[in-house]
Amino acid sequence: MKRVFLALLMGLTLATVGATASAQDMTFGEDGDVTAEPAADGAATPPADGAAAPADSGDVIGDLASQNTDTSAQTQDSAPRITEASEEIYAVQQIYALRNGRVELSPYWSTTVNDQYVSHPAVGLGLNYWWTNVLAVGLNFNWYGGLENESDLNFHVRRSTRLAVPITEYQLGANLNFTYVPLYGKFSMFNDYIFQWDAYIVGGVGLMRTRPVAVVDPEIRTHERPEFNYQFRVAFNVGIGIRVFLTRWLAFFGELRDYAYLERLESTDVALGEARQDPSTWLASSPSLTNNVTAQLGLTVFFPFTFEYRLPR
Amino acid sequence: MTKHTIISLAVACGILFGALPEVAHAQEVQITGPLAGQSSVRHMRVYREGRVQLAPFANFTLQDEFSRTIGFGATLSYHLTDWFGIGAWGFFAPIHIDTALTDQVVQTGQTTDRNALSLPQRGLFNQQIGNIDWAAALQLTFIPLRGKLSLFQKIFLDADLYISLGFGFVGVSERADVTSESGFCATAPSPTAPANDDCVATQTARASRVAPAPTFAVGLSIYANEYMALNLEWRAMPFAWNTSGTDEGGRNELGVADNSGAFPDHAISSADRAFHLNHMFIIGWSFYLPSHARISE
Structure with missing residues (x-):
């Protein structure tokens, strides 16, 4: 389960590159069903093949995934999202407020x-x-x-x-x-x-x-x-x-x-x-x-x- | 302001604040998914929790009227959590530097019958001014902000911002109390009548006392490694003292000695003290023990 979640999460991150969300918008959908969100360019989310990190191994993503193994089940019962949320996480955060040209x-x-x-x-x-x-x-x-x-x-x-x-x-x-x-x-x-x-x-x-x-x-x-x-x-x-x-x-x-x-x-x-x-x-x-x-x-x-x-x- | 105006203002404020969108603060990381409830920082070096901090420092007083104080001291703290600690702070001040104003009084001050007690001899003015000799306080330290900074996008350092609140004592030396009601310091020296020796002697007579004072500080710690940090701090210790050694106040209409009384009252006394912020800039270097900093989850 962890492996599937990780694969979906990474795929979504890659697919949404170029979307307009801001660097500090580390917003994740409450439902956590990342596959339900189409990629910004409409491309299918590519599956990723990576081993899930063991719990408390120091791998942040792995640790988080291990603590939320049933999120997909929760999402299926949740109401449709009213506001759009950008479900992204970046390996390196971008500068919060760009100044050039302003x-x-x-x-x-x-x-x-x-x-x-x-x-x-x-x-x-x-x-x-x-x-x-x-x-x-x-x-x-x-x-x-x-x-x-x-x-x-x-x-x-x-x-x-x-x-x-x-x-x-x-x-x-x-x-x-x-x-x-x-x-x-x-x-x-x-x-x-x-x-x-x-x-x-x-x-x-x-x-x-x-x-x-x-x-x-x-x-x-x-x-x-x-x-x-x-x-x-x-x-x-x-x-x-x-x-x-x-x-x-x-x-x-x-x-x-x-x-x-x-x-x-x-x-x-x-x-x-x-x-x-x-x-x-x-x-x-x-x-x-x-x-x-x-x-x-x-x-x-x-x-x-x-x-x-x-x-x- | 009429009742109608007050109601209108209240309504306007209500509308203004009510109209604010109920979105979270922009810098609040809005997480509703698997990161919800997680720390904003993971695997963070916990520099303070459970550690003793010893921070020797040098302090330089600011906005001094007559004498600038340079002192050397230390802070000793124990941090119960990463955001709260208790400790002691103090310094000894061996260096006092006259300000330009003091030099001007020494060079061009004038003694008249009216200020004969305040300035018996202008050349000795720098010996009648007050000095801060030492200070010590117990304090609580709060560390609400913890983060990192980038210098020229090349050097990346951990840093935190702290606030200290405490209460302590300041050792001050001032011109000794004297009264000139008998008139021995009531006339200005002149070529035919040089300064009264008794009056001049009061100018250099010193008295030390301990003044209680609250203290508060704001500072920035920039960590060089796990167990050392540079501290930059602003601190204040407000209390009343006679910085100039001059006769400034007397008894007011109620007969109470304060500096709103008639001038001159021909006495150097506690009535001549004025309230000062007594603030300073501090630069220090912290050592943390044990030397290894825990890494948070």
């Missing part, structure tokens, strides 16, 4: 993790096009305006040590990015659910619209002055992230990304007398490399929702 849209929330003095939370949107399964080119846009807030630390340091730390404020940012996926894998949760995930590195260049915030002499150095108004700066970014697939077209991701740019911070010196009104004394003499390291959490939607494997299984 567009990825990613709304996310971002928060600063490295700045003790002011946080730059943002809402963002990413758009990627995957031209291979591991390489993508894309854009992302961050909106910071109205979401920023200064930390208590800045206030306490100013009050206790009379030291003012210059800070900045962001309005928006947009970047051209390249993404590479060097690492992927899958996790089993309590040996029951399987999650596919990948890790990626991302980097790019773009623009950020920022301004220095006057904390040393805010009475004179107001945002109405051009020196303290928003200006575009060239920004570079690099990051790493992890993406966990919920479906073949939906995933959530977490990312750590550093946006680096040059900022003219407020000068910590205040000129005396008439010179206090001189704009040339308001900003630091040289720009400072400013890093905004962010943690980004969001969702990813892949378009189109479906795809087909182009290579044989």
